[in-house]
Amino acid sequence: MCRWTPSVAHLCPELALGTTSTTAYTGQPLTLPSAASVCLACFTLLLVTAGTATGACPPGVGHEPLQVLASGINCSWTLERHTRSYNHLEGDVRLRRLYSANKFFLCIDKTGKVDGTRRKNYADSLMEIRSVSVGVVAIKSVSTGLYLAMSKKGTLFGSKTYNPSCKFKERIEENGYNTYASLRWKHGGRQMFVSLNGRGKPRRGHKARRRHPSTHFLPMLPS
Incomplete structure (x- = not known):
């Protein structure tokens, strides 16, 4: 040799x-x-x-x-040397207002009602978005302390306690907006999305589709 x-x-x-x-x-x-x-x-x-x-x-x-x-x-x-860990992505917290493509801010009032408002600095629209695992987040209203949750039927509501219904898959779409799909619940094998219609009212998750503007939200920094 x-x-x-x-x-x-x-x-x-x-x-x-x-x-x-x-x-x-x-x-x-x-x-x-x-x-x-x-x-x-x-x-x-x-x-x-x-x-x-x-x-x-x-x-x-x-x-x-x-x-x-x-x-x-x-x-x-x-x-x-050990395998690279991505645990640093867990626990990340962002304060944002979720502004929909329909020009409404997502909010949760103290009664647990989920709605949309056009008021930019409305207290109930300030959300704490926390990464609970890679690509999965929990959304909580800062003023009311209630978590955004989705029922088995696709209804949005505010939950006092954090549970599996409060987990949403966060995805950045091609237009730069985010979509939030329930991690726990599906309807006929289809994902159910957080959605606000043209009047600012929440839509049932099974009626929303990823391509619909009603499911698109822009996380905005609080002013």
Whole structure:
């Protein structure tokens, strides 16, 4: 595998003639390294250089005999490295007003009624959107403390307690608006969406479709 003869002969012609020679200064015999030892030394240097350049262990280092050659390399960090975690996405909280494509702000009053309002700074429209898992959020009214929830029949209401009916899949659509579909409930295998009609009234989830403007919301920063 390693053909070192041309390069060695070029650098030191004596290697091409034999394994011993004499020094120019002392006249004493000089024992030259064998081709096998030169190959082994060069291979060791190659391993060390590769490990230093990449910041990783050379292939096979760990439980292979080559570990002896590269014993100066600290490879413990590669053995302790774990799979990347995305838990940092959970628990993220945003304060937003959900402004629908129908020009209404989603709100939840203290009685649990879900409605739409055109009042920009209406207290009940300020929502706390919390990521509970990747792509799934819980929406809570800051003023009333009620969670947006959807029933099995697709009706929107404000819940005093957080439960599986309060989880919604958040998706950014091609037009830049977000849609919110119930994570727990479906109707005939179809997703049911949070929706406000042209009068600002909530629509049943099974009557809404992802492409409908009534299901599209723009999370706006509170002013």
